[in-house]
Structure formats: C-alpha cells, structure tokens
Amino acid sequence: MSWVLGVDSGGSGLRIALGFTGARSATTTATAASPDPAGIPAADVTTVAVTASDEPVRTGPAGLDTAHLLAQLLPAARTLLARAGGGPLSAVAIGAAGMATLGDGLRAELPAALERALGVSRLALAADAVTAYAGALGQRPGAVVAAGTGMIALGTDLTGWHRADGWGHLLGDSGGGAWIGRAGLEAALRAYDGRHGGSPALLSRMEAVFGAPSGLPASLYPRADRPAVLASFAPEVAACADGDPVAEGILATAARHIAEAAAAACPPDGDAQVALTGGLFKLGEPLLAPLRTELSRLLPRVRTVTAAGDPLTGSLFVAAALSTKSLRLPLDPRLLHVPTHRDG
Template sequence: MTSGTWVLGVDSGGSGLRIALGALPRDSGTGNGRGTGGGSGSRADAGGAGDGSRSRADAGGTGDVRAVGSVAFAEPVRTGAGGIDARHLLDRLVPAAEGLLRRAGARRLAAVAVGAAGMATLGDELRATLPQALRRSLGVPRLALAADAVTAYAGALGQRPGAVVAAGTGLIALGTDLRGWSRADGWGHLLGDCGSGAWIGRAGLEAALRAHDGRPGGSGPLLARVRAVFGPPADLPRLLYPRADRPAVLASFAPEVARCATEGDTVAAGVLARAARHIAEAAAAVCPEGEAREVALTGGLFRTGEPLLSPLRAALAEHLPYARVATAAGDPLDGSLAVAAALATGTLRLPREPGMLETTTLQPTTRT
C-alpha cells in the first residue's frame, strides 16, 4: 500500500469527461503560501498512467501535485431537464477513480474537485447528489464543485489575481482579486460567446452568403470554402438549424476563416480582428484593478495562430495597457487537481461563491 496524500481532479465539459489522480508530497500543507504557476501537464489517456509530471498551479503552499494516472471519456456527461445528470457522472467517475487508486496502490482520497460546464445554472442535481454519493462510494472527506471556468482559471493562473479568457467553441472571461469572481460573456452562441470559434464561424458563413447574394461585405474566398466544406450554400440552413450541435458546426468553419485571412482575404481578416476586440473587451471587463495584472488565454481557439493572435495582441494592449499577458500554465484538468490539492491541505484561496466554487467537508467512511 502506497502512503501519501491523494486527490482527484475531474473535468466535465462539452467535449467529454476527464479524471486524473494526483499525489501530494509528504510535507504537503506545511508550505509557505507561495506558488510558481504552472500546470501538471497531465494528459487524459483512456485509462493509462499519466506522465508523472507535476502541477505548480500556485495551490497556496501545497507543493507539487504529481499526476499519476488519468482516464478520459469522449462522450460528455448528459444534461437533462434537471440539469447535469449526477447519476451519469457517478457511473463513470466512481469506477474510474477506484481503478486509478488501485493501480497507484492508494487507499483513500483526501479531496476531490469537480469542474463542470454549466455548474452555475445546471448544477443543482450535482450539489444535491455528489457529496453524499462520493462519501459513500469513495470515502471522500472534502469536495469542491466548480464551474469549468474556475478550474480553467486555476489551471492557467493558479491562485493569483488576474483574468483568464477560456475560448473554444464558446467563450467566457473570468477574473478575481481573490475576494470574489467577475465573469463576462459565456452566454452561448445565440446570445453571446463573442469572439469564440462559433462566433468566428458564423461571421465567416455570413460573409460567404453575402458574396453568394451579391450584397456588400461578402467574401468570394469564404464562399469557395463553404462550397468545399458544406456543399451548395442554399443547403446551409438545412444543415445547421435542426442540429443540436450547431455551435460546434459553426466553430468548425473558424479554421477556414483563418485560412482565408492568411491567404490575404481582407473580409476574413476583418472577422478575426473583430473577434480579437471582443476577446480583449471581455478580458478588460473582468480584470481586477491594479497595475500588476495578469491575463491568460486558454482553450483551443488560441491555436488558430497569427491571423487571430496578431490583432489580439494589439487589442489587449489597447484595452489592458497595464496587464501582462501570461502563458496559461495548464488546462482545466490541471486546475481541478490544483483545487483538490489546495482543499486537501487547507490552502485554498480562490473565492468560494455559489455557482462558481463551492466546497463541502464530509465525515469520511472507513474503506477497507
């Protein structure tokens, strides 16, 4: 039996469910409250061992969190009329955690942190079910339930004040001065997510259809990409409107916008410039006061490359001239591990706030 302190991080989002087991050093909880930033670099690997890398996500003196194994499920946790389906999550989480503990030779967990998309508005069932269910099944004494934006923040900046923009298909900005949280956007593809992959894709499709109609503001290169990717432009409404995954379909066209911008299409470049302004405005809306501000960018959208990043650097310099753009140290799974580690060692400094980050202490059961 391997001794030590063991924690579990969970990242439940629109692209699937990832679970990682982390180990803390024996002297955890006696730290000095400093951290270096940085993520565990753990990578979900369908049940195999992790890479043994360490999380330095400024967990408030917890020391290094070492990811020792991870499991990934490609299908997202179901969401129904009652919100996020707690039973569906538990049916995956508990066996996966038991397997990770068994392979590591570990007996029990000191803390679990669950980061879930929709926690703020759809998390009532998780709040009602998970604490006691995890106490009974895994003997968990401490549980953190967080919005996935919070675990994205913890993975990117740790427990330092600042702002994080998490952008992929959707977009949300989150900031904290360690007294409370501020958020901007994250309203979904119909009401917001301005500058996101879905927003860029929709704007690119609109420009293509303007060219198809002969209206001003159209783009011939984007129209050509629509024909290559989707077929006849007249088929777009039938292909898009009935689909439940419409945001993802819209976002799938964002790389085509970037491609056309790289090839010199000014309309496509203009779409990305507007996206950059939206991203910078969201970051500025949540960045705490003071000149020692940090902004981190995390998510797949920022792998778009220079067609987006170049105007984004300019927009951030305009809207946040005193902020330092920091490299995101890790991802939301790294953040979940860091939150669990800080909770286990009593060093969690990120603000507790309903719908954002909630913690529960439970009387553990005895596991043999």
C-alpha cells in the same frame, strides 16, 4: 500521500486526471502553481494518469445531466485508481462548462453520489472558468480568458470573482470558437446568396467541410452539439484570414470581444496578470496578433502571461488544495462551491 481527482467537462467532452499530493516523483508530471506575492503556499500535486471521453455531458430541462456525468466519470475514476494501485480518494474537483448557470442539479446530487460511489467527502464544484483560472494563474490576483468552443473571462482580487461573458453560444461567448465559426458560416452563406459582406473563400471551405449550403440548416439545427459543430469551422476562418478581408475582419472583431471581456474581469488595482487559456488560441497569429493589440490598448499596465496549465490542470490543483486545506481562491455559490463535508 493522498490521491486526488480532477475533472474537466466541456463542449468537446470529459477529461479526468488522477494525481497525488505530497512527495514528488521523478517519473510523473508535476503540476503546482508558485506561491502568490502574499506567500500563500501552492498546492503540490503530481499527475499520474489522464483519460478522456469525447462525449460532452448532456444538458436537459434541469440543466447539466448528473446521471450522464456519473456514467462517464465513475468507471474512468475506478480504472485510473486501479491501474495506479491507489487507495481511497482524498478530494475531487469538477470543473464544468455551464456549472454557474446550469449546475443546480450537480450541486444538489453529486456530493452524496460521489461519497457513496468513491468514498470521497471533499468535493469542489467549479465553473470551468474557475479551473481555467487555477490552472493558469494558481492563487494570484488577475484575470483569465478561457476560450474554446465558448468564451469567458474571470478575474479575482482573491476576495471575490468578477466574470465577463460566458453566456453561451446563443446569448454571448463573443469571440469564442462557436462565435467565430458561426460568423464564418454566415459570411459563406452571404456569398452563396450574393449578399454584401460575403466571402467566396469561406463559401468554398464551407462546401468542403459541410457539403451543399442548402443542407446545412437541417444538418446543424437539430444537433445537441451545435456549439462544437460551429466551433469546428473556426480553424477554417483562421486559414482564410491571410488574403481574405472578411475572414480577417471576423478574427479582428473576435479579438476585440475577447480583450473587452478581459478588461471587464481584471482587478483594477494591484499587480494583476492576464492569462490566455483554451484551445481557441491554437488558431495562432491570425487571432493572437489582433488580440495582443487590443489587450495593449485596453490594459496597458497589466502583464499578459502564458498560462501555467489548462483547466484540467486547474481541476487537479483545486482538488489538491482542498485535500491539503490550502485553498485560497474565493468560494462562490455558483462559481466555486465546496459542500460541507465530514473531516477524517
């Protein structure tokens, strides 16, 4: 039996799961993807405990802040291991939003830091879209749309990765939670100004959530967690969609953006699947109904399936696969980086 740790770092905070590979326990939650059509075995991992912090890892001039990540991760990992009575960790997998574009510092500093602090030498550093993929589809070909505060689609034929969007709330993440929330707030402010395209219903919700419109820029622009604040308004847009054509139109446009990203990332050949994962889809039918229509239009021969697990599940899956030397997902310097490690 080997202990493994999975980490999911996103715009809403940090989640950490401890698990073990090997014999299943009837009293714990088992998580394992089925073998793919080529017969590649799945990593068998049992989840023992999960903990979370609602403080997102900071981003500085050098990218994701390694010290801030370690300050949250190390005490939590030691506590989880102590409570479980576990021994040394066999492998750690960290999936982080921004890893692909802002993770140079993590890739340079974390391997040595985690080996010193936790004695672990098997480490995978992944974009959160990769851990979302692993949690949703395991090691099959296909594509996953990971949508929460942001939005990215990632696909693979198991020889390489193809990503679409995931460019952050200023340059992309079209259709994600921050995008929907921003569009809803813009429609509210249009109504406040008396401009075309405004929504009185969204204005009413904005005032209830954020207060007077005149104070919104000052309370929003200086915040480091702007994407999460914008995304917090997405449920208000969904709540107004039944009966408000502006809100309904925002969600229809979001669905089109999401489906276009899925189509761009999906492998063109083979028995591919598309899975949806992430908190955004908890908005329910106001978003899912137009999304099903768009996916059917753009990917008529591809099956849309329910995600088997979430990005934290995927992080634990990757750690287990690394521990058991069964990792078959394509390595990539930015999307799925496995530093050289010492065996034994």
